[in-house]
Amino acid sequence: MNVGKVLVVDDEQDIVEILSYNLSRQNLEVSRAYSGKECLQLAKKIRPDLIVMDIRMPEMNGIEACRILKHDDELKNTPVLFLTADTERYTSMSALQAGADHFLTKPIRITLLTSIILNMIQKAKQPNPGNRITFR
Numbered sequence: 649m650n651v652g653k654v655l656v657v658d659d660e661q662d663i664v665e666i667l668s669y670n671l672s673r674q675n676l677e678v679s680r681a682y683s684g685k686e687c688l689q690l691a692k693k694i695r696p697d698l699i700v701m702d703i704r705m706p707e708m709n710g711i712e713a714c715r716i717l718k719h720d721d722e723l724k725n726t727p728v729l730f731l732t733a734d735t736e737r738y739t740s741m742s743a744l745q746a747g748a749d750h751f752l753t754k755p756i757r758i759t760l761l762t763s764i765i766l767n768m769i770q771k772a773k774q775p776n777p778g779n780r781i782t783f784r
Contacts, residue, residue: 652698659682674766676769699728700731727750728747729750733753
C-alpha cells in the first residue's frame, strides 16, 4: 500500500539512490530529480506529497527552487524538507525564508530521516491545514 509520493532532489546520484531505496522500503512512491530545475518540472507533473531536496545543485539551487514552488498555486502547499551538508547558519535561515518546512544536515541516520518524512506526509494529508506547523 502506497503511503505517499516523495520527490528526492540531489545532484549526487549515490545520495538519491540511498534515499530512494530506503524510502521505497517504507511504501513510499519515490521519484528522482538531480537539479532544482528538474525538480520544478517533475513536481508539476507528479504532484508529490513531499519534496526532499539538497541546496547546492547545478542549474538552480534548492533555495531558489523552493521559492518558486512556494509561489506556484498548484504546489505551494507541498512540504519541502531540505537535506544538505551545508551547515552555515545563513543557509538554514535562507532555506526557511524561502518557504522550507524543515531543514536537516547530512549526515543523518536514515531511520530518523524516514520517521521525519513519514510524519511530515501524515501531517500534510490531514484535512485541516491549520494543524500543520511550518517555519516561515
